[in-house]
Amino acid sequence: MTNRAIKYRAYPTTEQSVMFAKTFGCCRKVYNLMLADKIESYKSTGKFVTVTPAKYKKDYPYLKEVDSLALANKQLDLQEAFRNCFSKSRKKNNRFPRFKSAKHTRKSYTTNNQHGTVAISDHSIKLPKIGHVKAIIHRKPVDNWILKSATISQESDGKFYISVLFEIADTINTYVADTTNAIGLDYASDGLYVDNNGNVGTNHKYYRESHDKLAKAQRKLSRMQGSGKHEIKSNNYIKQLRKVNKIHRHISNQRLDNLHKNLHSAFGWRHK
Missing domain, CATH: 1.20.120 (Four Helix Bundle (Hemerythrin (Met), subunit A))
Structure with missing residues (x-):
């Protein structure tokens, strides 16, 4: 199985744009809180403690307003950052995870599809906690493609995009080189x-x-x-x-x- 993504331009309403902004901020907040707790635990015990977003929802009730899967994916992102930092098999040295900045960090979050919580229709994309977001569906997936997740992002010019990830079956294609149709550049x-x-x-x-x-x-x-x-x-x-x-x-x-x-x-x- 292989993965393929299609990126769509989204046109959210004012309420949906506010909800996107809240989710971006909450994801950044949770990531920074988990990283801070890991650093503090290493200073006191010499080990990185395992933390989850659920730990902070009592002290920060507004975290309950956004998609819980978006917060859970930030936990996975932090775990991946630590693995990349301390992995000996990688040729490239990765820096220690850094805190997310509201000014410089890219505004995006990822949510998973669970029994149809993410779906594509003719003129919109359905998202958890958001509802149907108007989008330009310039390309539709094939029927046998499995929708896995959606990544919502906002560019520096304020435009929103939704990148939908699909899992597709591998197809083996045999190509024969045409030696009569070559070009030199x-x-x-x-x-x-x-x-x-x-x-x-x-x-x-x-x-x-x-x-x-x-x-x-x-x-x-x-x-x-x-x-x-x-x-x-x-x-x-x-x-x-x-x-x-x-x-x-x-x-x-x-x-x-x-x-x-x-x-x-x-x-x-x-x-x-």
């Missing part, structure tokens, strides 16, 4: 690549094209209340920050789209 600074037939790809300078617009938005942001260190962020500052992040996101999407089109052009791929 070389790097070209002015066009990303050049092939052996002399065709040159496109490499637009999207950042330069949007530089003036981005610089103007950043200058406006720097003059607002909240731009200074330890200064309270005003509502206007937050709105302008989202505009700046939206421009950055647009440039990133342009680059990815251009790269995708170049791959299709170079290798002759076609959409099915």
Whole structure:
């Protein structure tokens, strides 16, 4: 069995957006509490104590308002972080788990599908504690795919996405190389690549094209209340920050789209 994920753009209501924000915050809170208790127990006993999110629900009643599976997955994330840190089999050294930051940590959480708690319909995705969230279902799963989990995330420009994970059966495909249909590619600074037939790809300078617009938005942001260190962020500052992040996101999407089109052009791929 293998896993495959499909990412959908979500359009939650105001109440659902608030619930997403609460879940992001509660997941971060639980992760930091569990990490703090593990560090404290190691200082006093020399061992990392095992903790669960249920331990903190009495002292922090608002944790009961969000999806319990989202909190449980944060416990698994912390356990995985400790395994990666102390594993001797890994070639890459991993740092000790760090506390989650409300400012820098990516806003996301994962919930599991239990007897239909996560489901996809024609125009929405059903989630625990949230209900049906409007989404663009640009691709539907095959009937024999098993829905395993859903990861809800919010990007820096404020847009929400839901990545749904499916378990699918392995299919063995036998491919025979076509030696008559080969192409040679070389790097070209002015066009990303050049092939052996002399065709040159496109490499637009999207950042330069949007530089003036981005610089103007950043200058406006720097003059607002909240731009200074330890200064309270005003509502206007937050709105302008989202505009700046939206421009950055647009440039990133342009680059990815251009790269995708170049791959299709170079290798002759076609959409099915």
